[in-house]
Amino acid sequence: MAIEQQRSAKEVIEALNLSPHPEKGYFVETFRDEAKSPDGRALSTQIYYLLEGESGVSHWHRVLDAVEVWHHYAGAPLRLSLSRDDGSPVRDVVLGKDVFAGERPQAVVRRGEWQHARSLGQWTLVGCTVAPAFTMEGFEMAKEGWEPRGAKEGTEAGAA
Numbered sequence: 001m002a003i004e005q006q007r008s009a010k011e012v013i014e015a016l017n018l019s020p021h022p023e024k025g026y027f028v029e030t031f032r033d034e035a036k037s038p039d040g041r042a043l044s045t046q047i048y049y050l051l052e053g054e055s056g057v058s059h060w061h062r063v064l065d066a067v068e069v070w071h072h073y074a075g076a077p078l079r080l081s082l083s084r085d086d087g088s089p090v091r092d093v094v095l096g097k098d099v100f101a102g103e104r105p106q107a108v109v110r111r112g113e114w115q116h117a118r119s120l121g122q123w124t125l126v127g128c129t130v131a132p133a134f135t136m137e138g139f140e141m142a143k144e145g146w147e148p149r150g151a152k153e154g155t156e157a158g159a160a
Helices: 009-015
Strands: 026-032 045-052 061-063 067-075 078-083 091-095 106-109 114-119 123-131 139-141
Touching (some): 045 114, 067 078, 078 106, 091 106, 114 123
Antiparallel strands (some): 026 045, 045 123, 067 123
């Protein structure tokens, strides 16, 4: 039996001590590299991030100055929608365990690429590794109602 059928999102949130995330969902930073770049910025960070099914759609956002790698850990598959800039079409990557059905255990979000995620079930637990380390100065949330071209028509699936 799949873990999302055995445990609720609330149980996972409590077990991992997750807090509400500004993009929606819940998170906790689990690692901030002690190694630093010459400007003093940590080389990488890691978080757990949980999205619930019905309310589990993150806001469109991007990390302007770092690369982000998403890793699927538990729960339902997750659709990660990506757009290189505000005029490019959207492409989807489905993160999950079933690689034979086209799901991928990880996906790369390039520096400055717009992204948003949706749980395809009751809940999804992923990890996000950002390098160099995540900072709020490098983060941009899209304006309310903004979507890249092609976001509503449906998008093609594929690996990042």
